[in-house]
Amino acid sequence: MKFIIDQQVEDIELPENLKLNTFLQEFHSDCPHPECSFGFYGYAFGQSPFHVPRLVQKALVDNAHKGQYAAVPGVEELREAISEYNKYYFHMDVDPDRIYVGPGTKELIYNLLEILHGTVILPTPAWLGYLPQIRFLKKNYHMLPAGVDKKINPQDLEKLALRLHDRQKILIFNNPNNPTGLVYSKKELEVIVEVCREQNIIVIADEIYAQTTYEFENFVSMGKIYPEGTFVTNGLSKSHAAGGYRLGYVIFPQHSVDVRRQFKKIVATEYTAVTTPIQHAAVAGFQISKEMDEYFQITRKIHEIMGEYVYEKLHEISGVTSTKPQATFYLLADFNRFTPEFNASKIPTSQKFSETLIQHPYHTAIVGGDSLVLERTDFSARLAFVDYDGKKAYDAFRDDFPKSHSDKLEFVKTNAPKVVSGLKMIETYFDHLLQNAESKIDCDFSSLSVVN
Ligand SMILES: Cc1ncc(COP(=O)(O)O)c(C=O)c1O
Structure with a gap:
């Protein structure tokens, strides 16, 4: 049976979030390196890492009979x-x-x-x-x-x-x-x-x-x-x-x-x-409840700690700037300083940039500028800092919340190891780019710290 789809629907481009999902899956199944089973450092998907508040879960169960x-x-x-x-x-x-x-x-x-x-x-x-x-x-x-x-x-x-x-x-x-x-x-x-x-x-x-x-x-x-x-x-x-x-x-x-x-x-x-x-x-x-209020306070504090960490580490990469987040779990990084190197490495668009960064050996997923309705040649990218076990981080924060700057660093290292390693990977990517590397340099994978 051949189904005829309405032309208006045929004409729609796949929304960017689905495109990204498909791309990550395709890349994954095509990747010949055993290390690809690791997956990737996920800075792309904008999903909160925390658990659904317990009283919300309970209310759902209690009302499941309401048909x-x-x-x-x-x-x-x-x-x-x-x-x-x-x-x-x-x-x-x-x-x-x-x-x-x-x-x-x-x-x-x-x-x-x-x-x-x-x-x-x-x-x-x-x-x-x-x-x-x-x-x-x-x-x-x-x-x-x-x-x-x-x-x-x-x-x-x-x-x-x-x-x-x-x-x-x-x-x-x-x-x-x-x-x-x-x-x-x-x-x-x-x-x-x-x-x-x-x-x-x-x-x-x-x-x-x-x-x-x-x-x-x-x-x-x-x-x-x-x-x-x-x-x-x-x-x-x-x-x-x-x-x-x-x-x-x-x-x-x-x-x-x-x-x-x-x-x-x-x-x-x-x-x-x-x-x-x-x-x-x-x-x-x-x-309004004490439990929800505590949940909001702790989760926003953890987002802030992660945001500060990602902001600071990105700025340690020479030439990179970004917004300093005041809310959410995102920041907008600006990699335009590397435009000449991108061009020399045949990476003309931010889409291509995000594709090369997801590939072996970098395994890092970000959202490139063209998916943010920017010019295709704008090498800005969104980084979401959510690739960690939110429940574990939440409990750790509640037990002993980090006060000083070094406590916070320690908190990120202990509770969000993939956020830490992924940023190192971004740094490695730009090191390679600066060495006038092609997008698919096959570097020594042993230097990679893979965290599952
Ligand atoms: C800015 C913005 N608006 C709306 C949404 C969608 O929210 P909802 O899950 O309520 O449809 C998102 C989800 O990523 C978002 O980032």
């Missing part, structure tokens, strides 16, 4: 818990009516893009999830490249908006940011919002990393500064290490009854509601 469909916007108890959560952690007063629950924020962002009219403004570098959605929906879009500080420049935003003639524009604003790990200050938000108000720009504020902000009091939600024009999205995936639960929520702007009505139609048409037991599990994750 009925939930109400389209989400179960009442959960929307109330999310409202409390936003009041307690983000100082926002949100009526539960303004909250819709969905199967992950990725889907919710897609649903919002489905109903909202207007050209999309996509600041870059960006998370690799947005662009395929925008393209699939055939929406007009414009990139907004970051300034030297790797953040949105409000003047650039204004200039771009002035060129667009839509009555309404949609800014996708990801704060804290994937891939840079940076956090916008209240002042910075206010200046951006001034432009949004003047230029009729509404905001989809993807705040999925809000709870990971290292100095937590520094995080300010866009929903607080621009409540009449912001759709805030957040969920369980990063803060509760539960991406696989597929639960996110959107807070609609003030005075958005009609938008919600339209949104409800889309949700009811596409997925009816989120899995009922998962919603009940999420209640435990969003309700």
Whole structure:
């Protein structure tokens, strides 16, 4: 039987995260070296390494018998818990009516893009999830490249908006940011919002990393500064290490009854509601409790320690710079200083760079610039610092938390050996590159410390 696939689907490129997955698997099965059974130093996948909080797991088990469909916007108890959560952690007063629950924020962002009219403004570098959605929906879009500080420049935003003639524009604003790990200050938000108000720009504020902000009091939600024009999205995936639960929520702007009505139609048409037991599990994750608070504090502290380590070690490689993460488990490294050597070694693009780094003998997976919606020749890359046993690190931290700088170094060496070895591998890669090596130098593998 030959099935005919709709042309619109045929035309979609494989989303970057799937591409990366496929590439890693293919590389793996093709690699003839016995050392390839080791796998790789994983700086590519953006998944929290921690365990799902125990009380969330327990609530899931306790509610496993609930087989009925939930109400389209989400179960009442959960929307109330999310409202409390936003009041307690983000100082926002949100009526539960303004909250819709969905199967992950990725889907919710897609649903919002489905109903909202207007050209999309996509600041870059960006998370690799947005662009395929925008393209699939055939929406007009414009990139907004970051300034030297790797953040949105409000003047650039204004200039771009002035060129667009839509009555309404949609800014996708990801704060804290994937891939840079940076956090916008209240002042910075206010200046951006001034432009949004003047230029009729509404905001989809993807705040999925809000709870990971290292100095937590520094995080300010866009929903607080621009409540009449912001759709805030957040969920369980990063803060509760539960991406696989597929639960996110959107807070609609003030005075958005009609938008919600339209949104409800889309949700009811596409997925009816989120899995009922998962919603009940999420209640435990969003309700204010000592256990959850401790979980957030410890996990964000460990992310900070790992981030500091990766930042420091990268800067020890001559010529490499990076953002200094203030949240998330990412930083954006800049390897452009090596452009001449890349070119001499027939590595013309960041895609090729990430391919050569995954190959034997380096075995190191990163996300290259072109998967971050940067120019193909921009040798920037995202490094995620999550390749360690999160539960072990969590317990070790709780037993005896590292205080001094040397305690923290020791903590990383003991609890995240692959993060340590992978950085050495990146250094080795650049040593070889500088020696005018070809991308596939077959160096002595015995110098490699393989950690399983
Ligand atoms: C910036 C950003 N937004 C959204 C998501 C998706 O989150 P969810 O699991 O809620 O769909 C991710 C996941 O990596 C992300 O990095």
